[in-house]
Amino acid sequence: MNNIFTNNIKTIEFDSLIIGGGGSGMRASLELAKSGLNTAVVSKVFPTRSHTVSAQGGITCAIASADPNDDWRWHMYDTVKGADFIGDQDAIEYLCSEGPKAVFELEHMGLPFSRFENGRIYQRPFGGQSKDFGKGGQAARTCAAADRTGHALLHTLYQNNVKEGTNFLNEWFAVDLVKNSKDEVTGVIAFSIESGEVAYLKAQATVLATGGAGRIYASTTNALINTGDGLAMALRAGFPAQDMEMWQFHPTGIYGAGSLVTEGCRGEGGYLINKDGERFMERYAPNVKDLAGRDVVARSMVLEILEGRGCGENNDHIFLKLDHLGSEVLNSKLPGICELSRTFAHVDPVYEPIPVVPTCHYMMGGTPTNVSGQAFTRTNNEDHLINGLFSAGEAACVSVHGANRLGGNSLLDLVVFGRATGMHIQSELKSGGGVSSASKSDIDQSLERLNKLNESTNGFDTAEVKKELQECMQNYFGVFRRGDFMKKGLDQLSALKEKVYNLHLKDKSDAFNTSRVEAIELQNLFEVAESTAISAYQRTESRGAHARDDFPDRDDENWLCHTIYDPQNKIVSKREVNFKPEKVEAFPPIVRTY
Amino acid sequence: MFGNQLNISLYRYNPEEDKFPYMKKYKIDKPKKDIMVLDLLNLLKEEDQSISYRRSCREGVCGSDGMNINGKNGLACITPISSVIKKNKIELRPLPGLPVIRDLVVDMTEFYNQYEKIKPFLQNETTAPEQERLQSPEERDKLDGLYECILCACCSTSCPSFWWNPDKFVGPAALLQAYRFLADSRDLKTQERLESLSDPFSVYRCHGIMNCVNVCPKGLNPNKAIGEIKSMLHKNKKDIIVTDGV
Numbered sequence: 001m002n003n004i005f006t007n008n009i010k011t012i013e014f015d016s017l018i019i020g021g022g023g024s025g026m027r028a029s030l031e032l033a034k035s036g037l038n039t040a041v042v043s044k045v046f047p048t049r050s051h052t053v054s055a056q057g058g059i060t061c062a063i064a065s066a067d068p069n070d071d072w073r074w075h076m077y078d079t080v081k082g083a084d085f086i087g088d089q090d091a092i093e094y095l096c097s098e099g100p101k102a103v104f105e106l107e108h109m110g111l112p113f114s115r116f117e118n119g120r121i122y123q124r125p126f127g128g129q130s131k132d133f134g135k136g137g138q139a140a141r142t143c144a145a146a147d148r149t150g151h152a153l154l155h156t157l158y159q160n161n162v163k164e165g166t167n168f169l170n171e172w173f174a175v176d177l178v179k180n181s182k183d184e185v186t187g188v189i190a191f192s193i194e195s196g197e198v199a200y201l202k203a204q205a206t207v208l209a210t211g212g213a214g215r216i217y218a219s220t221t222n223a224l225i226n227t228g229d230g231l232a233m234a235l236r237a238g239f240p241a242q243d244m245e246m247w248q249f250h251p252t253g254i255y256g257a258g259s260l261v262t263e264g265c266r267g268e269g270g271y272l273i274n275k276d277g278e279r280f281m282e283r284y285a286p287n288v289k290d291l292a293g294r295d296v297v298a299r300s301m302v303l304e305i306l307e308g309r310g311c312g313e314n315n316d317h318i319f320l321k322l323d324h325l326g327s328e329v330l331n332s333k334l335p336g337i338c339e340l341s342r343t344f345a346h347v348d349p350v351y352e353p354i355p356v357v358p359t360c361h362y363m364m365g366g367t368p369t370n371v372s373g374q375a376f377t378r379t380n381n382e383d384h385l386i387n388g389l390f391s392a393g394e395a396a397c398v399s400v401h402g403a404n405r406l407g408g409n410s411l412l413d414l415v416v417f418g419r420a421t422g423m424h425i426q427s428e429l430k431s432g433g434g435v436s437s438a439s440k441s442d443i444d445q446s447l448e449r450l451n452k453l454n455e456s457t458n459g460f461d462t463a464e465v466k467k468e469l470q471e472c473m474q475n476y477f478g479v480f481r482r483g484d485f486m487k488k489g490l491d492q493l494s495a496l497k498e499k500v501y502n503l504h505l506k507d508k509s510d511a512f513n514t515s516r517v518e519a520i521e522l523q524n525l526f527e528v529a530e531s532t533a534i535s536a537y538q539r540t541e542s543r544g545a546h547a548r549d550d551f552p553d554r555d556d557e558n559w560l561c562h563t564i565y566d567p568q569n570k571i572v573s574k575r576e577v578n579f580k581p582e583k584v585e586a587f588p589p590i591v592r593t594y
Numbered sequence: 595m596f597g598n599q600l601n602i603s604l605y606r607y608n609p610e611e612d613k614f615p616y617m618k619k620y621k622i623d624k625p626k627k628d629i630m631v632l633d634l635l636n637l638l639k640e641e642d643q644s645i646s647y648r649r650s651c652r653e654g655v656c657g658s659d660g661m662n663i664n665g666k667n668g669l670a671c672i673t674p675i676s677s678v679i680k681k682n683k684i685e686l687r688p689l690p691g692l693p694v695i696r697d698l699v700v701d702m703t704e705f706y707n708q709y710e711k712i713k714p715f716l717q718n719e720t721t722a723p724e725q726e727r728l729q730s731p732e733e734r735d736k737l738d739g740l741y742e743c744i745l746c747a748c749c750s751t752s753c754p755s756f757w758w759n760p761d762k763f764v765g766p767a768a769l770l771q772a773y774r775f776l777a778d779s780r781d782l783k784t785q786e787r788l789e790s791l792s793d794p795f796s797v798y799r800c801h802g803i804m805n806c807v808n809v810c811p812k813g814l815n816p817n818k819a820i821g822e823i824k825s826m827l828h829k830n831k832k833d834i835i836v837t838d839g840v
Binding site: 049 | 608609610611639640643644646647648649650651652653654655656657658672695696697699701702706710713714715716718722724725726727728729730731733734737741742744745775778780781
């Protein structure tokens, strides 16, 4: 791969371009392919290798199967409360009320949901779920295909895209957005990982559906490919990110390995114990115990460990007890967990508890969008839509998860907003919408990063710098945060920037050069990490997943708002939360207890 | 003498530099604790950036890192080195039978083509109800052991019949999926699906060698599914020409 200019690369044109082949991307592409628009999915892996495949417990939605009286408004209440009141209520209303339609569509497409005796979709209890606006006890609202719901969902979506003839650019890697003089997004620069061929993929609509970036932390449940590529491209193009301080630490990542153990384990009756065998969640969340919000459970576990009641030789983890459920329940409802636990913890949950620790799991923040997936930027404290740019799923911040996502809401987010984005683009393009062209210099600009890497003759080692970055985020921006520690982390990040943008790509070959991919991914991780660190330092309160020792209380007076990170000036501003749902009264902030 | 070192023999091929593939030897200090083959590859790649392989979930659910480990196909991320090491040695090769793009990365086009050929999607043209289509737990149970396939290709690339006829024999992975839809009470194209499989190659090149069952990292049994398809075909006899001598 030598020096590349616009003149010597080809342009491939589509109506719409989806970056990312996970749940949200393939739900959007399905909608677009069905509408007859020329749509392509650009995925750095074969689509069924996307991280949606790892989702286990299910997709939360008020389809009124386990409880015929279930109501999407109750789901909305739980989600608003779970988000610690900075989720946008118009978006949450859309998520919960449109959800059943989206879930039934998945079933019609063939998703092999588990079933109740009456033939309806099986639903299990998950954390933070209630009936009757918190007054009616625990709900069972998470629709499941055993504990392989993400796998079943992702494969079903891929299968239906095959059916509808979606174009797939598999193992193509998107490097940077192309932006024209009007600040419209006109596509991306991407290369084929297999051949090294670089192309300008031009489109009237570009959707960032690139998922999360859990790999900014040393310990994460996320796949190795979760490097925030889309969000980082948007940041580099000068577009903002919202609520980047909000990272979910899942209570039950397998100790030492990081693999996820679904919340469904606790939904089915499992519980956490400390070294004394005490079911300690009874102290922290007397009502719902182990099924409190994930942020609450994760913090309680860390406190148990810090106070010397952790399990194991070093008192540094917690046990998840499942053996009392019996082998029949475990093998039928949680077969994947049994398999993972045997492989990665060398423990058979039928007989022994699984060692777990809170592990980075989910990025609540992302590229800010409206409910139609349209990305926007902020000027003069107002939202301004970015023509041509969309985002959905974990990469986006719409924002339905606010400061803490409820279990099972991520899969619902993918399909509801992937679908909404597809529907919006379809109507926009069919009514004559679109973008102007980009000039050669616009395109050349988007090739700069790739060219610099390809020309590098010396510099830093990708693997080493990545470790430094991940350690820094783990140490200073974890479950508990403190101003002075975060300041140290910020200083380390400033020093790291020089290294990240001066990597030495030793191997310059074209064919399936994964070291080139990894170098670009590291730069993407850095952008996400930096926006996280700066936003976390600025939010001087504790809310949802953002817990500060130096500001232990929620501060609604000053911080009942989103943070908007401006990558050009590296500053954070505030954005109002939406309290105007259309079909119900807004839920006002209350003290959040479980 | 090298008791504390691990010998790794790695298949290397870069089409821009190498006329032929070759096995490259690496030695690394034996890790203190048991690690997965994927961890081992990651350690090697930290030393030698030019090594290429696919990986994603690192927990055995995405199917990216199927490869041939000491002679047997498996997923690198869930294969502990202790389970495969022989005389301090581990040999890693790409999945057999498919063209190699580079190092451990194979061109899976033919594998995916077979998957697409069986129409791997639910076909039911009746008007969908407002809610879900009902399915009893017993009907749903029939999909267990089928839908869990992760398309890693460990089975099909261990199958001699697939090596000979990758364009005509559907292969164990895609046949498992063919049966997943035949077995689904919601799918209404049973007849069409069977007809498309009734030629002498699609299914009948399976000779029950069972390599697929031996290597499946998810513990699935494509051979059993193929048996079910064969018996459905026999019941559906009218268009069938049985050319298989067995």
